[in-house]
Amino acid sequence: MRRNQVAVVGAAETTELGVIPNMSQIQLHADAALNAIADAGLKLSDIDGFATAVETPQQMAHYLGITPTWVDGTSVGGCSFMLHVRHAAAAIEAGLCNTVLITHAESGKSMIGKQPRFTAPDSLNGQFESPFGVYGPPSMFPIPVLRFMKTHGITHEQLAMVAVVQREWAAKNPRATMKDPITVADVLNSRMIAYPFRLLQCCLVTDGGGALILTSAERAKDFPQKPVYILGTGESVETPMVSQMKTFDSSRAFKVAGPLAFKEAGITHKDVDHLMIYDAFAHLPLYGLGDLGFMPHEETGKFIADGNTRPGGKLPLNTNGGGLSYMHSGMYGMYALQESVRQMRGIAPAQVPNAKISVCHGVGGMFAASGTIIFTNEK
C-alpha cells in the first residue's frame, strides 16, 4: 500500500469508560461512533464505508442508520480494528468508498446485550483444548510464557515490571481505570490467577468502546482535526489454538505483521517515537519488542525493567496505561489505536514531546492474529 494516502480524521472513545451499566453493547458502539462523527465534523450520512467486529456490520450499520457501499466484518479478536484500518485504507485508495467508520465496543464488565463466548464441542478447540480445563483468556494466553522465559532468560521480576511501568503511565491519565502506583512486590504478591501470572499482570475487565473515521489524505486537510496519516500496515493470522503455535519463543503472527508494516512505512526502529503493544497480559510487550525487531527477545525483559519504556524513557510504550491499567473491554486494539492517534495529534494526557511516528501493534485471540499500523503526523 502507498504511504500517507489515507488519514484518520475522526477518533473518539465512549463518553464513559469503566463500568457502564446503563448502556447495552450496541449502544456503546453508537456512543463511540457519534463522538467520532462529532470529532470529524461529519454527519452519519457522510459515512459510506463501515467496519466492526463481534457485532456484525449489518447490525451496527442499521442501528446507526448508515447505508454503506463497503463493509468489513473481519473479527479476529482484539486486533480486528488494526485489520479494519488496513482494509479501509486499501478500500479508500481503490475508490470503493470515501469515508469509513470503524467501531468497537464491548459491555465486557456489565455484560449487557453481549453474547457469551461459546466453544462448540466438535470444533478443534472444543476437542483438543477445552477438555483440559482452559476457561477464558487468563487460563490460555499465559500458556507459552514459561517456555518464553526459559528460552530467553526472562525473570518473574522483569514480567512484574511491565505492570509497574504501565501504572506509571496510567497515573498521568485521568481516564485510566487504575492510577495508584504499584511496586514489583505488589505485583508478585497479588492474587494468583494462572501461574506464573498474578492479578496485576492480567488485563482489566471493563465496559467501553471507540471509533475511528478514515478518508483520503487529499480530503483530510479540510477536516477540523489534525490529520493522522497511515504510513504502514501489516496483518497475519496463525492459529486459534494456543497449543498449536509454531513456537512459544515468539509469535509467528507478530513476526509477519510487524515487519510488513515497517517495510511498507520505509522506516527503521530508530525512527519510532511512540509505541503501543497490545498488553492483554504482561508478556505481550516482550513478545512485541522482540518480534517487531526492536531488539532480541533476550533483551526485552531487561529493557523494560531498566526503565526504557517508562515516562521519560527512550521508547515510550503503552502511554495510556495499557490493557493492564487503562481499560480492557475484551478487544483492546481500538484503545491502542486511539492512543496512537492522540499522540500523533499532540493531545494525549501523557503526551510524548514532538512525536512524529507511532507504531501500534495488536494481537487477536491467544496469539491467533495480529495487526500493525504505523501512523505519522507529517506527510
Add this chain to the structure above:
Amino acid sequence: MAEPARAKPKPTPETQHFWDGTKAGELRLQRCDACANVYFPPRPFCPSCASRKVSVFKASGKGKLYSYVINHRPAAPGFTPPYAIAIVELDEGPRMMSNIIDCPQTPEALELDMPLEVAFEALDDKITLPLFRPAKG
C-alpha cells in the same frame, strides 16, 4: 443436580480415528506418505505439502513438558484448582494440550522438559482423554 462435568469433545469424521485410538489405549497421530511430516490435530491431508495420502499410526506416547500454566481462577467446570494445563511435546514432534497426573500441581514439581508418558482416562463409554504423567525410570 449432578456435579458440573469437564468439557467433553465431540468427534468429527476427520478426528474419529484419534478418539477411537484413545478408547483403545493408543495415541494415534498422522504421517504424510509423501513428505513424512507428522502432524496434529487430525485432518485427512498434510498441512505441510497438501498431499491427501496420509497414514494413521500409533505414537510412542512419550514426550516432554514444553510449557504450562497452573490455573487458579476461574476454574473450568469439572476441575478443582489449582490445576496445570500443560503443553506436551511428543517425541514424534507435534505438541498437544493435556493435563499432568500423578504429580503435584506446583512449579517445583512441574519442571520444563521433564519426560512424560501418556495415560488414558475414560470420561464415558465413548470418550477417553489422553493425559500424561511423569515418565517412569
